[in-house]
Amino acid sequence: MTRLHPAIERVTDRVIDRSRKSRAAYLELMAIEGDRHRDRNVALPCSNLAHGFAAAGEDKDSIATRRGPNIGIISAYNDTISAHQPYGAYPPQMKVFAREVGATAQVAGATPAMCDGVTQGADGMELSLFSRDVIALAASVGLSHAMYDSVAMLGICDKIVPGLLIGGLRFGWLPTIFVPSGPMPSGIANKEKQKVRQLYAEGKATRAELLESESRSYHSAGTCTFYGTANSNQMMMEMMGLHLPGAAFIQPGTPLRQALTRAAVHRLAAITREGDDYRPLAQCVDEKAVVNAAVGLLATGGSTNHAIHIPAFARAAGVQIDWADLAELSHAVPLLSRVYPNGAGDVNHFHAAGGMGFVIRELLDAGLAHRDIVTVAADDLTAYGSEPWLDGENLAWREAGPSGDEAMLRPAANPFQADGGMRLVQGNLGRACFKTSAVDPERWEIEAPCRVFDDQVQVAKAFAAGELDRDVVVVVRFQGPRANGMPELHKLTPPLGVLQDRGYKVALVTDGRMSGASGKVPAAIHASPEALGDMSGNWGPLAYLRDGDVVRLSAVDGTLSTTADLAAREPATPPPAAQGMGRELFAMFRANADEAEKGGSAMLAMAGL
Incomplete structure (x- = not known):
């Protein structure tokens, strides 16, 4: 053994x-x-049991007698x-x-x-x-x-x-x-799907062409x-x-x-x-x-x-x-x-x-x-x-036998890389996750002025206006569990990928999520504590960042930091709580959620687990 x-x-x-x-x-x-609850016939009174198997049809007798x-x-x-x-x-x-x-x-x-x-x-x-x-x-x-x-x-x-x-x-x-x-x-080749998404982000493909591509993928x-x-x-x-x-x-x-x-x-x-x-x-x-x-x-x-x-x-x-x-x-x-x-x-x-x-x-x-x-x-x-x-x-x-395709699947003695590609980065901007397995090693480290946004729509507008055509760390904050339920920020992947393909050094820092579809752009995600902070009114460090602050993100030495003096500033004003699409009904969850590293759950936090 x-x-x-x-x-x-x-x-x-x-x-x-x-x-x-x-x-x-x-x-x-x-x-x-x-x-x-060892025996339902003992734990439940007869009336309760009768309700439970009333519509069980041919299984009724078996359930009733615990056959x-x-x-x-x-x-x-x-x-x-x-x-x-x-x-x-x-x-x-x-x-x-x-x-x-x-x-x-x-x-x-x-x-x-x-x-x-x-x-x-x-x-x-x-x-x-x-x-x-x-x-x-x-x-x-x-x-x-x-x-x-x-x-x-x-x-x-x-x-x-x-x-x-x-x-x-x-x-x-x-x-x-x-x-x-x-x-x-399997549908169309993934590279083809990714190419059409980036062309659409650049305005070089129509919505109809994008929808056709997506429909051939998810079919x-x-x-x-x-x-x-x-x-x-x-x-x-x-x-x-x-x-x-x-x-x-x-x-x-x-x-x-x-x-x-x-x-x-x-x-x-x-x-x-x-x-x-x-x-x-x-x-x-x-x-x-x-x-x-x-x-x-x-x-x-x-x-x-x-x-x-x-x-x-x-x-x-x-x-x-x-x-x-x-x-x-x-x-x-x-x-x-x-x-x-x-x-x-x-x-x-x-x-x-x-x-x-x-x-x-x-x-x-x-x-x-x-x-x-x-x-x-x-x-x-x-x-x-x-x-x-x-x-x-x-x-x-x-x-299972040997790998049928070592471009896809390799033995432990000959892996694609020696580690599993999930790094903890931390510093004066908090703790976050960096998925290295999809990112070229030469991009694992970046230090550049940041541009700060409060949602991904603002990022898309800045990209379309050419405001991000430079080395930049894009910061998208107020996306944590307590702020707005921690949505996945998939819309960021195509424009940031385009910027990277244009030769710029680009990274993302966010207290939101990016999922397994985060792709090739270096990203520090799930930043904790989130910008909105905790129930005691302690703001997260992302709330103090300003445009132009130099941010360093490194999966090499595990760094997520800025040279800016955050302690001398007041936190940014968060966007107002969203209404519509049922979001107001989830206010209780947002108000009681704990940090991402614990799971970002209101239910578990309130249960004391």
Whole structure:
């Protein structure tokens, strides 16, 4: 057995020690709640039970007499998000699959599922991060009926999986499996899509041409095929053992996809308390599983959004991890894959080259991930180093084999780069994340006068007017959780990319988000404390910056600083709170949100987690 890498061991030990009290409190609560809800026929009066199975049809008698386990389905189905559209067909199928093994299944509840791709640059994006809290709350409402012995989570995209995991962890005595829907088939080449976006930003392509390009890229049911937050979610569920092995990137509507869903339902019936292989979610998601999620993120160059989501869902399990932990892991974990926007191919190419089975096997064999975690499928993570296939009509697993394309996927002994490409930068402008894996090393360091903006629309106008045609650090502030919900600032990528292509040294500093689609421009994102500051009235340092201040950003030495005397200034006046598109209804979330490094959550902060 390969010895664990010293850095992985050191960070894990630190996380365990830091989490000792909170993790013990969490496990104690789960044990108490699990005992209280051990038997729904005892915990719920007859009238309550009758309400719960009144519409269960042919499953009514089985649920009433507790003849077999009852699986609760939490679904994020809707028709607007391509990745979630396939979930509409899942519950009827899952009920049939459950009956095959003497179980039943009920849709316990639904959660919202919004798409940052639809809302990017629009008002709705300001609801995006807090939709994670809403999803966790909605999942909790569904599971609060206490009718279930295990849980199937149907969700795949950006805030949905972290939200479902947070909600599910507060019902951690229930075994839980995440059931993906898979990526859409590949569309046009990513370089072609990126080229049209930049041409449009320069006024050299029409809106009709841009829409045609985008429609050829995002063209059918399934997740978007670039390696952003949605597909990084699926990677993490594999690294934590919360999928069936290899389930992440099998396309919708295929026999293998349905076979994996069927197997997930059968497994949910087998791992309940009533059987001899009880695997509650609280036992599966521990400090080692959380570290594995971070390792997978770094090894694959995944979405920077998970620098916020990992601390958030870890808190829900009583585990405390921070950006310093991620940065130390990054120095030890090599980059094994280059998936667009970090490379040319998309997640379908990644999967065809060996995918998660290859990545997990390489990490385990190199001592870079914890093998000894409890997964939903096996007693450790070893089984996840394989890939699923259909042997005739039977679902089976086989060795992942060597990389099928070393331009996409490399072994740990020959990585794309020695570290995982996620750096912590800090200084008198606060702490922020810098994703180096998509940025050329010669651009990892910049020192230039800054230009300060309060939103991305102002940046676009300045770019169009030629005001940014120089070496510049673009600062976009008042974009944090407390200011406006921390939207993703995707609209910044094309114009800043154009400036960089014109030969200028360009960087972005923001307390907002940029996701896995941040691309080739160096960026310090999630700057914390945010410009608006905290509930005690302490402003963040970005609030004191002025146009022309020299800002230094370096992923080489981990610097985010300015030479300006910030202490001598008054903070800038933030924009007024936005109204419309429901944003006013989220004022409670904004007012109570904590900093990005803790997860940017109002719900977790108010719960004292």
